[in-house]
Amino acid sequence: MRVLVVTAVAAERDAVCAAAESCEESALPGGYPLRRLSGAPVAIEALAAGVGPAAAAAGTATALTAAALAGAPYDLVVSAGIGGGFPPGAAPQAPSSGAPVGSVVVADAIVAADLGAETPDGFAPVTELGFGTVLHRPEAALVRAVAAASGAATGPVVTVSTVTGSAARTAELAARHPGVLAEAMEGFGVAEAAAAHGVPVLEIRTISNAVGPRDRGAWRIGAALAALTDAFRTLPGALAAAAEAAGGSHRPS
Numbered sequence: 001m002r003v004l005v006v007t008a009v010a011a012e013r014d015a016v017c018a019a020a021e022s023c024e025e026s027a028l029p030g031g032y033p034l035r036r037l038s039g040a041p042v043a044i045e046a047l048a049a050g051v052g053p054a055a056a057a058a059g060t061a062t063a064l065t066a067a068a069l070a071g072a073p074y075d076l077v078v079s080a081g082i083g084g085g086f087p088p089g090a091a092p093q094a095p096s097s098g099a100p101v102g103s104v105v106v107a108d109a110i111v112a113a114d115l116g117a118e119t120p121d122g123f124a125p126v127t128e129l130g131f132g133t134v135l136h137r138p139e140a141a142l143v144r145a146v147a148a149a150s151g152a153a154t155g156p157v158v159t160v161s162t163v164t165g166s167a168a169r170t171a172e173l174a175a176r177h178p179g180v181l182a183e184a185m186e187g188f189g190v191a192e193a194a195a196a197h198g199v200p201v202l203e204i205r206t207i208s209n210a211v212g213p214r215d216r217g218a219w220r221i222g223a224a225l226a227a228l229t230d231a232f233r234t235l236p237g238a239l240a241a242a243a244e245a246a247g248g249s250h251r252p253s
């Protein structure tokens with residue numbers, strides 16, 4: 001089984017690599033450096049593709065195309081990194097357990113939260129305008145296996161192009177996406193590229209900050225990166241267990 005992990009920045013990629021004995025670097029077309037984790041029972045490669053859904057989609061598509069042309073396609077793509085966690089009760093009409101700083105979230109839905117149009121009646125997603133998609137649903141059994149192994153909560157993770165910085169926007173997103181646990185800026189871009197190549201996708205986020213009014217002093221990036229390393233230590237075992245349960249459709253190698 002070959003797994004591509006896509007992070008936004010090098011610090012996240014390095015946190016993924018820290019789950020392995022060592023990482024070897026190679027180069028993709030376009031100059032993207034790709035790191036191969038060694039010593040893992042599953043072949044995992046990690047790419048820092050840049051911040052935001054467009055950079056994430058471009059990097060992911062480049063890696064998927066290069067692998068396919070080399071005759072060694074990936075079996076799974078994982079969007080991974082730090083993210084903002086919604087506080088419990090962010091939307092009174094849509095109760096959610098929320099995701100505290102330091103916790104791990106595995107997305108059961110990867111949602112483009114701001115892909116659409118403002119209308120007199122509020123935000124309309126592109127799907128209501130008659131085109132595109134705003135949702136990718138990772139395979140449920142894979143989500144369960146990866147979440148169980150890493151102690152993660154499962155729920156929707158929204159992809160935004162603008163980091164939420166107010167209580168009003170937090171409440172709006174939580175009301176529009178019942179049960180939402182986290183927000184980040186790349187998952188939907190990674191998922192679009194994976195879908196275009198017919199490859200399953202997951203999103204794993206470790207929570208560095210609460211979604212809400214901007215408070216940079218409250219960020220806990222170190223703790224979130226450490227949690228990312230811990231989560232990736234459990235990933236190979238979880239994928240092997242999922243493959244076993246699926247009767248070999250996700251082959252560990």
Ligand SMILES: O=C(O)c1cccc(C(=O)CC[C@H]2O[C@@H](n3cnc4c(=O)[nH]cnc43)[C@H](O)[C@@H]2O)c1
Pocket residue numbers: 008009051052081082083084085160162163164165183184185186208209210211214215216
């Ligand atoms: O300047 C700020 O107030 C601010 C607040 C939160 C995040 C940022 C970033 O520039 C981080 C972008 C980077 O990290 C992921 N991330 C982490 N927390 C969040 C969040 O609350 N909302 C959205 N993205 C977040 C994101 O995936 C990017 O890769 C700045």
